[in-house]
Each structure stands twice: as structure tokens, then as C-alpha cells.
Amino acid sequence: xxxxxxxxxxxxxxxxxxxxxxxxxxxxxxxxxxxxxxxxxxxxxxxxxxxxxxxxxxxxxxxxxxxxxxxxxxxxxxxxxxxxxxxxxxxxxxxxxxxxxxxxxxxxxxxxxxxxxxxxxxxxxxxxxxxxxxxxxxxxxxxxxxxxxxxxxxxxxxxxxxxxxxxxxxxxxxxxxxxxxxxxxxxxxxxxxxxxxxxxxxxxxxxxxxxxx
Amino acid sequence: xxxxxxxxxxxxxxxxxxxxxxxxxxxxxxxxxxxxxxxxxxxxxxxxxxxxxxxxxxxxxxxxxxxxxxxxxxxxxxxxxxxxxxxxxxxxxxxxxxxxxxxxxxxxxxxxxxxxxxxxxxxxxxxxxxxxxxxxxxxxxxxxxxxxxxxxxxxxxxxxxxxxxxxxxxxxxxxxxxxxxxxxxxxxxxxxxxxxxxxxxxxxxxxxxxxxxxxxxxxxxxxxxxxxxxxxxxxxxxxxxxxxxxxxxxxxxxxxxxxxxxxxxxxxxxxxxxxxxxxxxxxxxxxxxxxxxxxxxxxxxxxxxxxxxxxxxxxxxxxxxxxxxx
Ligand SMILES: Cc1cc2nc3c(=O)[nH]c(=O)nc-3n(C[C@H](O)[C@H](O)[C@H](O)COP(=O)(O)OP(=O)(O)OC[C@H]3O[C@@H](n4cnc5c(N)ncnc54)[C@H](O)[C@@H]3O)c2cc1C
Numbered sequence: 001x002x003x004x005x006x007x008x009x010x011x012x013x014x015x016x017x018x019x020x021x022x023x024x025x026x027x028x029x030x031x032x033x034x035x036x037x038x039x040x041x042x043x044x045x046x047x048x049x050x051x052x053x054x055x056x057x058x059x060x061x062x063x064x065x066x067x068x069x070x071x072x073x074x075x076x077x078x079x080x081x082x083x084x085x086x087x088x089x090x091x092x093x094x095x096x097x098x099x100x101x102x103x104x105x106x107x108x109x110x111x112x113x114x115x116x117x118x119x120x121x122x123x124x125x126x127x128x129x130x131x132x133x134x135x136x137x138x139x140x141x142x143x144x145x146x147x148x149x150x151x152x153x154x155x156x157x158x159x160x161x162x163x164x165x166x167x168x169x170x171x172x173x174x175x176x177x178x179x180x181x182x183x184x185x186x187x188x189x190x191x192x193x194x195x196x197x198x199x200x201x202x203x204x205x206x207x208x209x210x211x212x213x
Numbered sequence: 214x215x216x217x218x219x220x221x222x223x224x225x226x227x228x229x230x231x232x233x234x235x236x237x238x239x240x241x242x243x244x245x246x247x248x249x250x251x252x253x254x255x256x257x258x259x260x261x262x263x264x265x266x267x268x269x270x271x272x273x274x275x276x277x278x279x280x281x282x283x284x285x286x287x288x289x290x291x292x293x294x295x296x297x298x299x300x301x302x303x304x305x306x307x308x309x310x311x312x313x314x315x316x317x318x319x320x321x322x323x324x325x326x327x328x329x330x331x332x333x334x335x336x337x338x339x340x341x342x343x344x345x346x347x348x349x350x351x352x353x354x355x356x357x358x359x360x361x362x363x364x365x366x367x368x369x370x371x372x373x374x375x376x377x378x379x380x381x382x383x384x385x386x387x388x389x390x391x392x393x394x395x396x397x398x399x400x401x402x403x404x405x406x407x408x409x410x411x412x413x414x415x416x417x418x419x420x421x422x423x424x425x426x427x428x429x430x431x432x433x434x435x436x437x438x439x440x441x442x443x444x445x446x447x448x449x450x451x452x453x454x455x456x457x458x459x460x461x462x463x464x465x466x467x468x469x470x471x472x473x474x475x476x477x478x479x480x481x482x483x484x485x486x487x488x489x490x491x492x493x494x495x496x497x498x499x500x501x502x503x504x505x506x507x508x509x510x511x512x513x514x515x516x517x518x519x520x521x522x523x524x525x526x527x528x529x530x531x532x533x534x535x536x537x538x539x
Pocket of ligand 1: 238239240241242243244261262263264265266267268269270271272273275276277278279310311312313341342343344386389390473476505506507508513514515516517519
């Protein structure tokens with residue numbers, strides 16, 4: 001049975017009708033402890049089928065170490081959205097509920113290669129010389145989460161130094177616990193600084209500065 | 214078992230621009246209803262929403278008193294339906310862009326400025342920004358936000374499976390959300406400042422029927438304690454003054470709401486709590502500016518009220534625009 005009903009498929013088709021660059025949805029699965037790997041693969045394939053600009057590629061993280069390494073991926077399940085180049089857009093877990101919006105926004109970012117950010121934020125991000133990983137913890141039932149997640153995607157598109165990993169907290173409980181995440185959205189920068197709630201761009205920029213200082 | 218919600222996103226579908234008949238600030242039930250009526254009436258409608266649409270209604274798991282859904286409906290699903298209906302009639306919706314200010318220029322022209330620097334022009338503007346959860350303002354509340362303190366059980370509830378949870382506030386929202394949390398938590402302790410609850414009887418009955426609940430009335434929560442994450446709350450019995458440490462993994466705070474009206478306070482009259490005063494036609498004191506839903510003074514915070522307000526505003530806007538054009 002399809003995961004996406006006809007109505008949603010139509011909406012997705014419409015929304016992705018004018019994508020400029022092709023986007024690969026690179027799905028990495030894992031043979032162990034992966035409750036929803038099957039569904040994630042299916043979802044990526046169903047989404048890919050909505051536009052001829054989209055393709056889905058599926059890899060077992062253990063059997064395709066080069067591909068995983070090339071994208072710096074060490075955990076699964078994950079969907080990497082790769083456009084004309086790899087902007088560093090990742091979704092860990094299944095993007096269901098409100099998070100389906102995050103997936104589509106990620107695909108759009110990967111295709112357009114253009115962030116939806118103010119000039120000041122873009123200028124700062126373009127000046128980065130050190131790597132920044134933004135991990136945004138989410139749950140599918142959280143209406144405030146896509147905003148935090150999409151901001152991270154925008155930042156990743158704005159700078160080659162930034163990688164944005166959106167993490168479905170229930171599927172990655174150990175990781176969430178490692179950072180004492182008990183509320184979402186929550187953004188962790190380079191595993192150090194954390195920001196609770198859907199923060200505006202200047203607040204995230206300040207936190208990045210603090211981590212890099 | 215999975216559901217997939219699709220909301221739009223600002224950069225993807227740029228709004229058509231130009232002069233709108235009505236710009237609606239806030240995509241909750243009040244705003245969406247205004248959009249449904251106005252766009253069905255042929256008006257050019259723009260909804261500006263700072264999060265994804267749905268408002269507070271989308272943050273509750275179960276709505277049982279909205280007519281037409283005898284078995285109840287999830288807030289998210291109901292609000293998706295509102296949205297689809299608005300879109301079907303041509304309403305344009307922009308999400309993740311917050312309105313920063315409203316600038317009336319002349320009769321029939323109001324400019325709306327957003328935080329991302331976009332400016333939109335409307336003949337009329339509807340404020341349907343609702344309200345935000347109140348904080349307790351006690352030690353530990355900010356410190357443990359995201360580490361066990363939460364204002365959204367639907368968002369953060371999944372972290373508290375088989376854990377002990379405290380719900381502060383035993384009004385309708387507190388009991389309603391507590392009942393949801395009860396489905397997976399080990400225990401739920403409700404702490405209420407007043408000696409009684411004003412919540413609906415049906416909610417009270419359900420809460421009391423569960424062996425996993427404790428109700429503490431006439432108690433003030435004085436502090437939230439923890440180390441890396443929340444470990445307990447300090448509650449003070451308001452009668453005896455006795456201090457009790459209640460061990461818990463999570464604290465959900467439902468102690469009321471405050472209106473989101475700051476960005477228009479110079480254009481409208483507000484009551485002493487900051488709610489916007491609008492007349493029976495939903496008009497504020499600024500010509501062409503309307504206020505509907507939870508942000509409006511003297512409104513009970515209920516979906517049906519928001520929906521009614523939105524309807525009235527849209528109908529009056531039609532008259533207002535006719536008059537402008539003639
Ligand atoms: C836990 C809970 C349970 C509830 N249960 C029920 C129930 O069972 N039955 C019932 O009838 N009611 C219930 N309610 C109340 C109901 O949700 C509200 O009455 C209703 O949502 C109010 O609608 P609104 O459109 O006025 O405001 P809101 O729903 O608050 O929507 C306002 C919207 O405006 C947006 N916004 C705010 N400021 C800006 C800005 N500057 N720019 C752009 N957008 C902005 C917000 O993000 C929000 O989406 C419940 C509420 C809660 C919190």
C-alpha cells in the first residue's frame with residue numbers, strides 16, 4: 001500500500017513541478033535496529049516518483065561504506081538530499097507528520113541551491129572557515145519543528161561549511177539522550193551549544209559564533 | 214500508521230503580490246475561517262503565518278466539542294482541513310514569516326511588514342494572532358526548558374513514555390493534555406493554584422477515573438529542580454504553607470495564555486491584559502483593521518468562537534470593500 005495518498009501526491013507534484021536542478025534522495029538503511037527502514041525507502045521512492053527531477057538511491061550503510069563516507073554519514077536510517085552538489089542536507093529517521101514539510105523544503109533547497117535568509121545571515125555564513133554541524137531534534141507531532149529544521153537547511157545551503165542534520169528524536173533516542181533532549185525543536189551546534197525552541201536566524205548565528213570562538 | 218502533513222513554505226510558492234483585499238495575520242482557526250469566507254467570496258486573500266498553519270488548535274491531540282465530529286478529531290487534522298478549504302478557494306498562504314508591524318497608509322491601504330523584510334499591501338488587515346502560553350516565572354523554568362519543562366504536550370509528550378510527569382494548571386488545557394500524557398506516562402500529578410478547577414466536568418471525571426493521577430489543589434509551584442534534566446518540582450500548600458518536593462521527569466505548563474497583540478498596540482484599543490478590543494463587526498479603532506479569535510477581548514478561547522469571529526469579519530470586509538469601490 002502507498003504511504004502517500006493521492007491527494008498528497010498531487011500536492012507534492014504541484015509543488016515540485018518547477019524544480020531547476022535534479023535532486024538525488026540518497027537513503028542509507030541499516031540492517032539492525034531499524035524499525036522503519038522499509039517505510040523510509042518506500043517514502044523516498046514515492047516522493048521521487050512525483051517529479052522527473054528526483055531520483056531515489058538506496059544503500060545499506062554497511063555495504064556501501066564509500067558512499068556513506070563521501071557524505072560523512074555514520075548513522076542510519078537517513079535521507080541525504082543531494083542537488084547539483086551536496087549541500088549537507090540530511091533527515092535522520094522517517095519524515096512523517098509535520099516533518100514531511102521539512103523533507104520537501106530540503107528537496108527544494110537542494111534543487112534551487114538558494115537559501116531563504118536575510119543578507120546579514122548569508123554574509124556571515126559565507127565567511128565561515130570552520131565546519132559547523134547543526135543537529136535539529138524534532139518529533140513528527142510538533143508544529144513548531146519544521147521552522148527550526150528548515151532554517152538549518154537554509155544555513156547549510158548558504159555555506160559549504162555547514163551541514164544540517166534533522167533528527168527524529170524517537171528513532172534516535174540514544175542521541176537525543178546524549179544531549180538531554182526532552183523538548184523539541186532543539187538545535188545542537190557542533191555537539192556543544194544548544195538552542196531550545198524555533199530560534200530566529202540571529203540567535204543561531206550568535207550560537208555558532210560562540211561555538212567557533 | 215504514518216501520516217504525512219504537507220504545509221507550504223514561503224520560498225517555494227512566492228505570493229502573487231499586489232494589493233490584497235485582505236491580509237490575515239495568523240493561520241489558526243480564526244484566520245483560516247476568515248480566509249475561507251473571503252476567498253470563497255472572490256476576494257484576493259493572503260494569510261501570513263509565523264509557524265506552520267493551524268495555531269494552538271493544531272497542538273492538541275483531541276478536540277471533542279467541535280460540531281460535526283461526533284467522535285472527536287485531532288487538532289492537526291482539523292486544521293489541515295481548514296487550510297485545504299481556504300486554498301481551494303484561492304487563498305494564498307505564506308508560512309514561517311512573522312509579521313513585525315502594521316502600517317495604515319490611507320483608507321483602503323494598509324502595509325504589513327514581516328520579520329524577513331517582506332512588505333505586503335492590503336485593503337484590510339485581520340489580526341488573528343491568538344495567544345502564547347504563559348510562563349510561571351519561577352526558578353528552573355527557563356533553565357530546564359527543553360530538558361523536561363515544556364509548554365506543548367503534543368510536541369514533547371513522546372519523550373515521557375513510562376515516566377513521571379507533572380502538569381501545572383488544571384484548567385481545560387491542562388486536564389485535556391494531561392489525559393493524553395496519561396496514555397503513555399507512568400504517572401501524572403496535576404498541580405492547581407486554585408482550590409478547585411474550572412475545567413469541564415467530563416475532563417475532571419476522566420482524570421479522576423485514572424489510577425495513575427494525583428490532583429493537588431490550592432498548591433503553588435515554587436521552583437523546578439534538576440541536574441541535567443528535571444528531577445522534581447517544589448510545590449507549596451497555600452493553606453498550610455507546607456513545602457513538598459514532588460519527584461518528576463517532566464513538567465508541562467498550562468497556566469493560561471497571553472495575547473499576541475504587541476505589534477499593533479498603537480493601532481488598537483486593548484483591555485488591561487492586552488487583548489484587542491473589536492466591535493460586534495470585529496472592527497478595531499483603526500479603519501480596515503480587524504481582530505478575531507483568541508486575541509480578541511472577552512472571547513472564550515474556543516474554536517467555535519474563533520470560527521464565528523472569522524465569519525463575521527469576512528462578511529463585514531466584503532461590505533467595507535464594496536463601499537471603497539463605490
Ligand atoms: C492544549 C489546548 C487544547 C485545546 N482544546 C480545545 C478544544 O477541545 N476545543 C476548543 O474549542 N478549543 C480548544 N482549544 C482552544 C483553541 O485552540 C483556540 O481557541 C483557537 O486555536 C484560537 O484560534 P485563533 O485562530 O484565534 O488563535 P491561534 O490558534 O492561537 O492561532 C494564531 C496563529 O497566529 C500565528 N501568529 C501569531 N503571531 C503572529 C505574527 N506576528 N505573524 C504571523 N503569525 C502569527 C500563530 O503562530 C498561530 O498559528 C485548546 C487550546 C489548547 C492550547
